[in-house]
Amino acid sequence: MVREDELIKILKNIAKLLELKGENPFKARAYINAADTIKKNNINIEEAVNNSTLADLKGFGEALQKKITEYVQTGKMSYYEKLKDEVPAGLFEITQIANIGPAKARKLYYDYNITSLDLLEKACEEDILKNIKGFGPKLQELILVSIQHKKASKGRYLQEKAAREAELLSNEIKKINGVDRVEITGDYRRFSETLNNINLLISTCEKTTEEKVKALLENYNSEIPIKVEFTDRNNFVWFLHQSSSSVIFNKEFEKFALSKGLSFKNDSIIFNNEKIVLKNEEELYKILNLQYIPPELREHPEAIEISKEFKIPDLIKNEDLKGVVHVHTNWSDGKNSIPEMADKTKELGFKYIVISDHSRSAAYAGGLSIESVIQQHKEIDNLNNQIEGFKIFKGIESDILPDGSLDYPEEVMKSFDVVIASVHSSFNMSKSEMTKRIIYALMNPFTHILGHPTGRLLLARPPYEVDIKDVIQAAADYGKVIEINCNPYRLDLSWENVIYAKEKGVKISINPDSHNSGTISDIFIGVKVARKGWLESKDVINCMDSIDFYEYIKSL
Incomplete structure (x- = not known):
């Protein structure tokens, strides 16, 4: 399965690599234009290749068509791999920092031996960068902030990117025989702005089905780490609620639930010493005499107190x-x-x-x-x-x-x-x-x-x-x-x-x-x-x- 967002990223990286090599700017621009065309027009690139319609897209010459066709058919682009081998990794890494374009990156790398983000950060902290022509104290300060921001953001992914990835994967898993239900949970369901992994909750009663899902995941190429939790249909709602709530929310919710006679023991939901099966999360709240709290609000325990008073607002739809x-x-x-x-x-x-x-x-x-x-x-x-x-x-x-x-x-x-x-x-x-x-x-x-x-x-x-x-x-x-x-x-x-x-x-x-x-x-x-x-x-x-x-x- 071809993912357009990955192809767009590759095309933009090719443009940057060409600039770092000192190639003709118009050549680099052609790849940026191609990436923009795919994104703005929501092109299904696999269909375009299979239907031989790539040539109909503005700026998609024969050479570019061959590269994209290779990517669709093999999952790789040899031209991109070759460029990555030709450009030092540290040089490319430096261009990921705001306010540093290819020309500045080349200058730092080749003239001042600043070959990594760590060395660039060190040059800022030691006031070296501000004395280099074309930089200065203000730019040095901005670059340092950008480096620190990038490091703090490492391993985080945009909600939109995760949404596309998670929905594609969820749909593939639903096709597997023996899978009863699949839900995307965790930070995604609470709508955190960024997240560090995709959490999937899968209901199945068959061990062989779990093995099929694991086999699919082993062969699934994802930039975002994927975490899967399996349960049976009887306990699905409990784990759906738990995995869609923050740690501090869960702690207070389970404490309150226990005070009302509800708990999870021995792989079963227990209410007043009887095993129960919940149809949905709304039923869970009803049992506890709470107003339903939507996943987006399950960050802080304060929501539970508001729920007790039935004052959760009717959120916008x-x-x-x-x-x-x-x-x-x-x-x-x-x-x-x-x-x-x-x-x-x-x-x-x-x-x-x-x-x-x-x-x-x-x-x-x-x-x-x-x-x-x-x-x-x-x-x-x-x-x-x-x-x-x-x-x-x-x-x-x-x-x-x-x-x-x-x-x-x-x-x-x-x-x-x-x-x-x-x-x-x-x-x-x-x-x-x-x-x-x-x-x-x-x-x-x-x-x-x-x-x-x-x-x-x-x-x-x-x-x-x-x-x-x-x-x-x-x-x-x-x-x-x-x-x-x-x-x-x-x-x-x-x-x-x-x-x-x-x-x-x-x-x-x-x-x-x-x-x-x-x-x-x-x-x-x-x-x-x-x-x-x-x-x-x-x-x-x-x-x-x-x-x-x-x-x-x-x-x-």
């Missing part, structure tokens, strides 16, 4: 969302047109979309000039005149400039229905400077929503220095909305900060930050963050219909 906020189009750095993004949004069952391309300071992302804003608004007006039962709002993702101001003069800002204010540059401010910058933007009467508030990229870039609690308090003080950015690499606000925002009365917008129509559905990842942050539909502005949404935005 996918179907509660009415509109999609924060999408980019080919007016800036998105792939699809406004009609294409609107059509996909309608197809997913939503009633409105907020187009929010980049503002003019984001030149790297094709930010809109004032003239482009005017032209885009004309297109949106024309489309709205043609569409019934669906609304396209005029939005912008305005850069928060270093001084905290937004990116257009007042007369332009007035023309937008929705303004999302985000930091995209000058990340290296002090904590107090960055906090003041963002709060100043929240004070702006044209700001409606704060985008990706901490700027983090999970497993890649730590948040910039900011007092996020002060920012959340400012949003409460000035009546502004904060985004849960649903990009799998961001998930920003974090669920912990979502809880704090709710406590302060700050409304949330669950936003996919889509740059192509295929990622609009990332909004449902954000729902999981919202649920883990204890949000109800009333806490989320895009659970409003289009009229109420617009009126709410205009009241800010």
